[in-house]
Amino acid sequence: MQRHLRVWFWFAFVLGLSLGGRAQAVDIAAAAPHQLVAALRTGKPIILVIANPAPAKPTDEAYGDWADALNDFAAHVDPSVRIIRVTARAYHLAIATPRISGQFGTLFVRDLNHALLHRGMIVEPQVYRLGQDFILQQTEQPSAKTYGLTSTTVRLRRGKIGWTELDRRVASGLAAS
């Protein structure tokens, strides 16, 4: 029993380091699938940023606009909102729907039954404002759709494999994106 408690303590500690505090505390390293699932199960507002770790080219203006809008939003986001970055591979291992095609996407999750999905890169700061309004004020602005935000629900995968195996597969590149 004591051993279990110790394990849970360390898990909570590590998770807290990874995801805790203000959204700005999110680091450049992507979250593992088990961290993503654990965060979603808290029922708290979360913004999932699906992205690869580095730009294809330093001159890519679309990437530059996306990265700048995201980093600027993260620096000023409401403290109650967590931003979690995941790779497309980790996302697909943890989440059954909505499906994301391509390497970029953003999911504004109020709870598992209420989310807004933006496919591709967000290059307009308005999209983040609309997404944040949705998850915090529980209102979906009529303009959300015109900015590429679509209503959805989130269904987690009921995997037959444990978190450790999920993380191992992501780390070793075994899982398909």
Place this chain on the structure above:
Amino acid sequence: MATLTLQDLGGLALRNGDDDTNRIWGGSARPTQTGTPVTELQTALIKLGTLTFSADGKFGPHTEEALRRFQWYNAHLRFRLRLPPGSIPASGTIVPYESSPAGPSGICDAVAATLMLSWVADNSLTTSPLVRLNVGLLSNVEVAEDFRILDYPEAQKGEVLVHADFAEAVSGTMNQEANKVGVVLHLNQTFRREGVPPAGAVVAPATRSQHLIGHAVDLNIVDGSTVNTNAMFRSGDQTERANEFIGAIRARDLRWGGDFATKDFVHFDDFLNPNGTDYDNNFFFAQKCFEHQHPMRLAN
């Protein structure tokens, strides 16, 4: 024993590899001479704002790069910052000046030395290639609600920062074409700071964007009550006037992000080769002078 100074190089030209300690000047050991001309050169370059390292008397790649930067600045930019003695850059005055010969690139001969010393004597230094653009004076360009005003001296509501060479593209070309077509341009971003927000970043930023030198804008084309968003372009639902504006902009030699391999429908720029010397120098001066809070002149 003759003393060598920056003011009197005596026909020598200081270059990479020169070293005050070992008395190597002009590419050769000169044991019969004394002086610290390399240190004096470095001190001048620090005052001029192109050398960001301390003076050590060794003419290495940083000193050469700083010298090249000054010579490039002298050849390309027509405004410099004049400081009251002992004051900080934010209290300086931007003044026009005439370009003068600056010697061969990366080498400090008597011509280059004279020019640099004249700047130092005048309390002048290099400054930003950026200008403030008062969007409020433009008929068909506005600052969007989500535009974040950057923290720079004299920042005013409705002002944006762009490169002096790109200002006309925004206030002239884009404003005129928007007016002709009957749309309004809502600016979301212009010049962008290098690096990450103080609180940290979620993803690594792009390092060679046109925004980093003030040569790009991100905007929405607003047609009546319709905001043409990135998503609308992606699905082909943009308005006809938005298409007309894009066509007109293409014809005026500006780039539109909708034509890029990775589509960025809100992006416009006039493209300065990101792998060239002009980009490197504009990047250096725009970013450094912003960081040091240089004042910026009003373009309109």
